[in-house]
Amino acid sequence: AALAVTEPCSTGLGGDAFCLFYNAHTGEIHGLNGSGRAAEAQSLDFMEGRGFSAEAPPPVFDALNVTVPGAPACWCDTLQLFGSRKLPLQDVLRGAVELADGGFPVAELTAHHWGRCASELQAAGRALGPDLLIQGRAPKSGQVFRNPALAQTLRELGERGKPAFYQGRVAKAIVDVLRENGGVMTEEDLKKHNSEVVRPISIEYKGVTLWEPPPNGQGLAALLLLNILDNFPLKGQGHNSADYIHIFTEAVRLTQVDVLRYLGDQGHVTVPVDALLDKSYGRVRARSISTDSVTHGNTGSDTVYFCVIDSEGNACSFVNSNYLGFGSGLVPKGCGFSLQNRGANFSLIRGHPNVICGGKRPFHTIICALLTDSNTRELLAALGVMGAFMQPQGHVQVLLNMLEFGMNPQQALDAPRVYVHYDQKNGQWTVNLEEGIDQSVAEELRRRGHNVNSPVTGHMRCQFGRGQIITVGNWWDPSVNQTDRPIPRVLWAGSDPRADGCAQGF
Known part of the structure; x- marks a missing residue:
């Protein structure tokens, strides 16, 4: 909730959320899907009737891309299902309310991101609502920003729970702003929204089990990627060597093909x-x-993440996002938050698993992860790497940094990363290499047929994701005898330098 106040260009009440929870008493892992659904009035026939198609989809910030915000319900349900019951929702949200009412100095990276996203909306003909600007402009680094409208919305949510958002004043304001901009969501669409308790999916890799949310989220991509990479001698290839990055890139390409083919x-x-x-x-x-050349084939944001491990050993891995900065950029009057545009990820191809349909959830990029010991099911870590389609690649790179190369949590986050993506503009797969990866590696990858962008520096490094991690013990240390598990309960944490994050103990 505090991040929804201090970083509205990434997350908020108008977005979606996913949660994985580890119960230390039972060793069980639970999942909560807090993503929203398309308005009931939407269908492929409806979209085609509006003149849209797979070749000509709606503009990314269009009101028709707004799905029901799932985050507020997910917050309430996470607290209800997995919380200690020691604090009511009103008390949990009090700090966020005070931040929004009293104001806060905007952090440097957040200010850059805020300004860039507001400019992108303006360039697309969408002016961000006044609740999220200061005299018509994005706040500067260090400038104090207040959002009394959001404070009131959070206050009402704390007092009345989910009905405060999905019925009444806020619901009406959401429907009004969407209707004014060509959307078709109704108050009934909002009223019937619910989170879904789900069974997390997993795969074992060298004694560690990686847990991810099931589809419609792209956690499947991280597991598919790890399953392919398990067949190569990654440690022997060397961290961020040409051989290592080549194999990683090819595995990502194969993974993306499968995900875009099957996921819905x-x-x-x-x-x-x-x-x-x-x-x-x-x-x-x-x-x-x-192993020495590209295998040619075809295919086809913004988020906040936090993880917590409490004194009893319970762990929560939680991710919350608007999508593409401020999402649609549409701000319900008097509410203080923008609405997501997750519907932009629906397919407009008839018969596709992810084709748009009323009441359906779209392909979702945000994911959170947990690691457990494959033999004992004891918790090893809670982690996440924010960043749209980079997220599964980030999860796997951070995990490999620790398991294959013995890095501690902070080193695993600090290490230069690779981002493999399909560029729709030029119809090519591109491998982006972060500053710190040797240029001789870039040249060798080009020789093998890769389209390489290197080095990526400055604020552009945010595309490589922004991660957080807490581990239980130092199981990643090669000097630790793995047969000594259970490991002494010392918590290690790391926070990504690419974001305004931190690691704290209380």
Whole structure:
């Protein structure tokens, strides 16, 4: 909630959220899908009737891309399902209310991001609402920003819970601003929203189990990627060597093809998760990778993350996002937050698992993760790496940094990263290499046929994700005898230098 106040260009009440929770008493891992659904009036026929198609989708900031905000319900449900019951919601939100009412100095990286996102909206013909500006401008670094409208919305949420958002004043304001801009969401769409308790999916890698949210989230991508990479001698190749990055890049490409082919809302389609995560399928995909050249093929934001481990050993891995900065940039009158545009990730191809449909959740980029010991199921870590389609790549790179290369949590986050993505403008896969990766590596990758962008520096490094991690013990240290588990309960934490984050103990 505090991040919704201090970093509204990344997250807020108008966005979605996912949660993974580790219960230290039972060793069980629970998941909560807090993503919203399309308005009931929306369908492929409806979109085609508006003149849209797969080749000509709605503009990314269009009101038709706004799905029901799932974050407020997810906050309430997380507290209800997994909280200690020692604090009511009103007390939990009090600090955020005070921040919004009293104001706060805007952090440097947040100010840059705030200004850039506001400018992108303006360039697209969408002026950000006055609640999120100071005299029509994005706040500067160090400038004190106040948002009394958001304070009131949070205050009402604390007092009345979910009905304060999904019914009444706020719901009406959401529907009004969407209708004014061509949207079709109704108050009934908001009223019937609910979070979904889900069974997390996982894969084992060298004694550690990585847990991710199931589809419609892209946690499946992280597991598919790790399943392919398990077939290569990554440690022997060397961290961020040309061989290592080449194999990683090719595995990402294969993973993305599978994800875009199969992933959708499991309330509407069947996703063959078990078959895709079978070790034999990982071996088949790995065999299609050439170790010295690109295997050609085709395919096809902004978030905040936090993790907490309490004194009893319970862990919460939580991610919350608007998508693309301020999302749609539409701000319900008197509410103090912008509405997401997650519907931009729906497919407009008839028969596709992710095709738009009323009451359906779109393909979702935000994911959170937990690590457990594959033998004992004891908690090893809570982690997340924010950054749209970079997130599964970030999860895997941070995990490999620790498991294969013995880095501690902070080193694993600090290390230069790779971002593999499909550039729709030029129809090419591009490998972005962060500053710190040797240029000889970039040249060798180009020789193998990769389209390489290197080095990526400055504020542009945010594309490599912004991670946080807490580990239980130093299981990542190669000098630790793994048979000594359970590990002494010392918590280690790291926070990404690419973001305005921190690691704290209380």
